[in-house]
Amino acid sequence: MHRIRWHIVVFLAPAVLVYTAVMIFPLFNTLRLALYSEIENVRVFTGLANFRTLFGDPLWSEAFWNALGNNFWFFIIHMLVQNPIGILLAAILSHPRLRFAALYRSAIFVPTILSFVIVGFAWKLILSPIWGIAPNMLDAVGLGSWFQPWLGREGSALTTLALVSVWQFVGIPMMLIYAALLSIPEEILEAGEIDGITGAAAFWKLKLPLILPSIGIISVLTFVGNFNAFDLIYAAQGALAGPDFATDILGTFMYRTFFGFQLQLGDPHMGSAIATGMFAIILIGVCLYLFGIQTRMRRYEL
Amino acid sequence: MNKARRNPLNNAAMHAILIAYTCVALFPVFVILINSFKTRKAIFREPLALPDADSFSMIGYQTVMEQGDFFLYFQNSFIVTVASLFFVLVFGAMAAFALSEYRFKGNTLMGLYLALGIMIPIRIGTVAILEMMVATGLVNTLWALILVYTAQGLPLAIFILSEFMRQVSADLKDAGRIDGLTEYTIFFRLVLPLVRPAMATVAVFNMIPIWNDLWFPLILAPAEHTKTLTLGSQVFIGQFVTDWNAVLSALSMAILPVMILYVIFSRQLIRGITSGAVK
Structure with a gap:
């Protein structure tokens, strides 16, 4: 019979306790609260009623699908703009004899360390028609007529904010891809050179297949990050995610529902139902990655 | 080396x-x-010009100092960040040591359980x-934030630190055991100093x-004092939206501490990311 090795318990206990009490338990408690409603100040179990409201009541379902659709658009912009730019910058930075590489790297990473509040307001001011920095700069290159109050228009506000978010976070894919590129052994590239594969061809045929696993991880990180995003939209457009909910994503929708806004009272149970939806979406995304992409991806032993 | 790699063009x-x-x-x-140091007129007339003797003004900073309690806010942020990091590192390292050092029933399961939080954002449980x-x-106390950030940081910290702890030589620890050191002394005196670089990365x-x-x-914690x-x-x-001087100065003051931290820690940060800790 084993005696209990108390030191193991002591080593594990603080982390497991805090993690369980503050993360795992509230997570499942939130999923549970989604099945309750408050009727006459009493919490009663109502089963799937909240979800029926969320998907069945046109007022709610319209807001939900709007937020979900916007969230997907937000994610697509990140995948199409942020990650390719990140890969391009990383490919250039990893060039063996590039001078000032460390300087560029540090400078390009600066936006990533700034808070959403700074980023949101800074871009709001720059794009503001009142201040006129963006229109004046466009004027200077003869494109003055292109300027629009992008953040104020329903058609362009979400894309603009997504691009601001791309601007902020491009440093992360850049760094991760940069690290992956550096870990490719020189012999492989030299072997390629002997076979006449150089320059751009070397990138597409040798390096890109080798960094695919990193691109996969970046994609899933982007997905999770985008589907619980909130701060940038809140800082730039407020909880109402204007104009006319054009920039509403799941995070802002949940916040509004949970805390209430204007005349509508906050409803923690409906908030939980939306959180449950977010949880399901993130879970599906992560599972797709783990079981669909990661296991099929060819990993090259380096 | 071939030509394509050093083509000047x-x-x-x-x-x-x-x-x-x-x-x-x-x-x-x-x-x-630059605009935070200019007069209101200059901000609008020449937004891209550097402040000169004519346009220089600290009026925005004066408003910020009078109206907002930025030192208190800074202090709160500082306390929350340092305390959370401390708990993440100490609790995370302890759990990582238990998982990487001892074989016990449920070890793998515990590792998986603790790793769940890497991919699932804590915000879902808000x-x-x-x-x-x-x-x-605990609402409207800094402890609420410290607890949440500790829980949020632990999963990745444990994951990264246990990878590193597996690399610490077993001979060293066994030598310690033969010398009669307790498991606690082995952890705090022998192992922790060796994984310091990984701890810095996590931090x-x-x-x-x-x-x-x-x-x-x-x-x-939306109360004024927290x-x-x-x-x-x-x-x-949000309150000073129309006071451009104040807004620009407030933004600059929010940028400043982060930039200072970045200048101090950027080498560590970049080394941490590029060391492949999250590959």
């Missing part, structure tokens, strides 16, 4: 792209900083977290998201 193109993107990355910060903080009276990774978070301060710098500047700027 290629080289110029690479620098052109990097310089262009560096400008894009730094331009907004630059604009905010409704129940707020309820719990209200029930325990830097956690520091920025904690410092910059808006969601939890807004929900768990506002963090991020929330404080958000509220302040």
